[in-house]
Amino acid sequence: MEAQALVPLLLTLAVPVLVLLAISQLLDSRTRQQRSRRPLQTTPLKNVVINDPAVVRRMLIDHADAFSNRPKAAFPENFGGTHSINSVPYGPTWRALRGNLIAGIFHPTRLGVLAPLQREAVEGLVAGLSSSITGRRCSAEAVVVRDHLHAAVFMLVARMCLGDEVGERDVHTLEREVGSFILTFVKDSALAGSMSARLLHWRRWRRYSGMFSRLSKLILPIIAARQRRSQHGNGGIRCYVDSLLDLRVPNNDADVGTAAATTTGSKRPLTDREMVRLVFEFLGANTVSVVSCVEWTLAHLVIRPEVQEKLHHEITSGSHGDLISEDRLRSLPYLRATILESLRLHPPVSVILRNVDAHDLAAFGGRAPPAPANDGGTQRVCLVVINVGKVSRNRSMWTDPDEFRPERFLAGGEAEGVGPVAGPKEIRMLPFGAGRRYCPGVEVAMIHVGYFLAALVRDFEWALPVDGHSIDLTEKHSFFMVMKTPLRARVTPRHHAC
Numbered sequence: 416m417e418a419q420a421l422v423p424l425l426l427t428l429a430v431p432v433l434v435l436l437a438i439s440q441l442l443d444s445r446t447r448q449q450r451s452r453r454p455l456q457t458t459p460l461k462n463v464v465i466n467d468p469a470v471v472r473r474m475l476i477d478h479a480d481a482f483s484n485r486p487k488a489a490f491p492e493n494f495g496g497t498h499s500i501n502s503v504p505y506g507p508t509w510r511a512l513r514g515n516l517i518a519g520i521f522h523p524t525r526l527g528v529l530a531p532l533q534r535e536a537v538e539g540l541v542a543g544l545s546s547s548i549t550g551r552r553c554s555a556e557a558v559v560v561r562d563h564l565h566a567a568v569f570m571l572v573a574r575m576c577l578g579d580e581v582g583e584r585d586v587h588t589l590e591r592e593v594g595s596f597i598l599t600f601v602k603d604s605a606l607a608g609s610m611s612a613r614l615l616h617w618r619r620w621r622r623y624s625g626m627f628s629r630l631s632k633l634i635l636p637i638i639a640a641r642q643r644r645s646q647h648g649n650g651g652i653r654c655y656v657d658s659l660l661d662l663r664v665p666n667n668d669a670d671v672g673t674a675a676a677t678t679t680g681s682k683r684p685l686t687d688r689e690m691v692r693l694v695f696e697f698l699g700a701n702t703v704s705v706v707s708c709v710e711w712t713l714a715h716l717v718i719r720p721e722v723q724e725k726l727h728h729e730i731t732s733g734s735h736g737d738l739i740s741e742d743r744l745r746s747l748p749y750l751r752a753t754i755l756e757s758l759r760l761h762p763p764v765s766v767i768l769r770n771v772d773a774h775d776l777a778a779f780g781g782r783a784p785p786a787p788a789n790d791g792g793t794q795r796v797c798l799v800v801i802n803v804g805k806v807s808r809n810r811s812m813w814t815d816p817d818e819f820r821p822e823r824f825l826a827g828g829e830a831e832g833v834g835p836v837a838g839p840k841e842i843r844m845l846p847f848g849a850g851r852r853y854c855p856g857v858e859v860a861m862i863h864v865g866y867f868l869a870a871l872v873r874d875f876e877w878a879l880p881v882d883g884h885s886i887d888l889t890e891k892h893s894f895f896m897v898m899k900t901p902l903r904a905r906v907t908p909r910h911h912a913c
Contacts, residue, residue, distance in 0.1 A: 475850035519658030
């Protein structure tokens, strides 16, 4: 009797769900039909994948004008209408945003201003890691370093972005939200293309689509407080938000990247939504790129203890125990070579994406996919995908490209003179991009990585876990290329004898 009584109830619950699914499928079908009938300004074509370093150089350097537009990321709808420096079309607004970032934060003359923040972040990381291993029996337990490292780097980046007086509670909350978005982006952004998928996974979609709103509620009060302090002359060091508040961008957003935007001369301040998007970009990109590079490098130092000892000797020779300074970092060639080799094998981003007109692609010798039957004379846009990892492991350019060998970047090595940004004549690796849209924060990122890595190698010995687990170098691709399995290692203070 009880089973029979449940049948009407189950039917009552199932019918609305089935109706919603049917409606969503109908809406998806009509949307696809409308898109196919609607005259489009552009016709997207299949991806064009590029692995040849010589072709990459011709695209990004010789034909920079045609290869400087990036596709929009598949963010939720409420991210729409705003751009980051990474996504804004090549043109006046891009130049304004990028120029502001370089002049306001990443200019070489500001490195001295950032030094106290870097020093405090490194000291905090060393102290936190030391505390976490205190009481462990001769450091037998493995430590997962990523959480300690991420917290220290994010605090540094947040202070560069929001001011040195930003509260720790605000920083921790922002770290949780930004980290959550980056981790879930690949998985949940796929829901944006299907109404039925959103209904089936509504909890995930609600959290994902609400990210921007939550970030705004966290960031906008901090920006307002920062503006008030700056107006009263009590703003501390000049931070990224200060520069955004002063920035004026071309007013004619509809003509971004066209001559109209440059001739009107009308400019406006950034909106709240635009500032939130730019702050989000700054916090995420500058944190994860540094964290991933340090973690990958430590993993290789665990696998290659002889490299670790050679690096430790260089770092400690003549330092008298003092914290590594910026001037000293520049005089440590093996440290720089180790970082460059890590970036070659594990670039922060796995691919570089460009939206390119098919005619431009064909003009410089590339192969565009054939036009679809219903092309209708519209502009045909190709998504060009540059495989960064395959470029930096190209066997015609590197000896034993899969081997971790820092010596190749030293004087007399096969990569002497190769740096983190590709030069105009040859591209052998491009961990921070190349051409006009290379990462503007590359120099500061290299110094950040140098600070953290030097301190971690100077103060701790890194070794394989005693439980027999090896180091997993499997890559995970999301916004950035990170270790799929966080690094676990025995961490022993070098001044402590077990």
